[in-house]
Amino acid sequence: MALNLDVAVVGGGPAGAAAAITLARAGRSVAIFDKATFPRDKCCGDGLTTGALRRLERLGVRPEAIPSWTPVSDIWVRTPRGRVVGFPLPRTGGVFGAVARRVELDAALVDAARDNGASVHDGHGVTSVTHGGGAVDLEVDGIGAVRAGAVVAADGMWSPTRKLLGASDEPGYLGEWHAFRQYFSDVAPAARDQLWVWFEPDLLPGYAWSFPLAGGAANVGFGIHRSSGRSGAWMHRCWAELLERPHVRELLGPRARPQGPHKAWPIPARIGRSALSAGGGRVLFAGDAARATDSMTGEGIGQALETGALAAVAILGGGSATAVATRYERSVTRGLGLDDRLAARLSRVLAHERGADAAVALAGRSNWTRRNFARWMFEDYPRAVLVTPRRWHRNLFHGLGTFRGCAAPGCDVAAAPR
Secondary structure (H helix, E strand, C coil): CCEEEEEEEECCCHHHHHHHHHHHHCCCCEEEEECCCCCCCCCCCCEECHHHHHHHHHHCCCHHHCCCCEECCEEEEECCCCCEEEEECCCCCCECCEECCHHHHHHHHHHHHHHCCCEEEECCCEEEEEEECCEEEEEECCCEEEEEEEEEECCCCCCHHHHHCCCCCCCCCCCCEEEEEEEEECCCHHHHHCEEEECCCCCCCCEEEEEEECCCEEEEEEEEEHHHCCCHHHHHHHHHHHHCCHHHHHHHCCCCEEEEEEEEEEECECCCCCCCEEHHHCEEECHHHHCECCCCCCCCHHHHHHHHHHHHHHHHCCCCHHHHHHHHHHHHHHHHHHHHHHHHHHHHHCCCHHHHHHHHHHHCCCHHHHHHHHHHHCCCCCCCHHHCHHHCCCCCCCCCCECCCCCCCCCCCCCCCC
8 A cells, every 4th residue: 555645755855854844844744755864975065054044943953963063254265366355244143154064964954854743764765756646656665655745856966756757858967066075184273263265267167165164174175167168087186286275285284184085076056947847746846956056156055945945835835736836936936046047147257367356356345345245145145135126124134143042062153243
């Protein structure tokens, strides 16, 4: 006999967990199916923007549950011509930026889904998806038949659900970004406490980064656009050379040691240009399966959480499968889709040394521009907020941060505001 559900969620990452939590809180029967067993690692820069933090807080994920949780209060940017500019996040009112290892963050999200009443079947992959008769039928390894009124497919850039439905519309798709990262231990104090972004001339419009983690560690990596035509072999050569650049070596310090091998991964960033639904509207794609990463930065955790929650809200709105899919597509297009189009245009400015230098110089002109650029970069403000008056509100530039009063180290980031 088939397991009957209101909604089946395929994939237990941030998008899938966000969808499951939102649906379970509304009283729907929902289960997550993932071929991996949690905790499991996920290649990522591990950075959490203000937008991502706000969504995590609403979902009930607490910093105390994440051992590597590291709040950040400043963004340091080095331009292609070597100029360094600091962009401070607010010092009071909560946390506006953080870094957390994905192996721990994703496990905490899955635990939150369980705590909210969703069933979690990790270690059980979906092998078949068909639709008809007002439902979606799945076959799941180790479980058997599952029937659901709707499916949220949050199963990654190469979504097996999309392929099983015959909806894969881009053969050979490799994403818009390609990223490379490695963990380092025993880094110098600056790398241990500060978040750095380097606009290296040979990486534009991409960039390199060093993000601090608890225990004296850092996530160090770089990302490039696929449009540059640079190969994986080039990235391997570049990685070794990048680590030897004087400003990178100085930041990491002489005692820095790699933790495990470096890893590379593709990043999809074309929200709105790939189908967001399939199966007659009963299957909604979220997260990387919706290609929802930010076109300018390659950040995707906040976007995954948002698309997962939006898919759940669309399902909760009821109506026909077509109405649900239309509701979801409109909500994504009106928000993330519009912001992504602006981000893609800004990426073209950052593709050249002169443009990247000018952009950083403009952002660093005053205390006000530095502070608000930091919040905009960390997605406290939507990318296209200035051209979307419907999203303006009284506290747009003065909103409080997240996790005020939490007990995790660094949550009490408080000093004289800059």
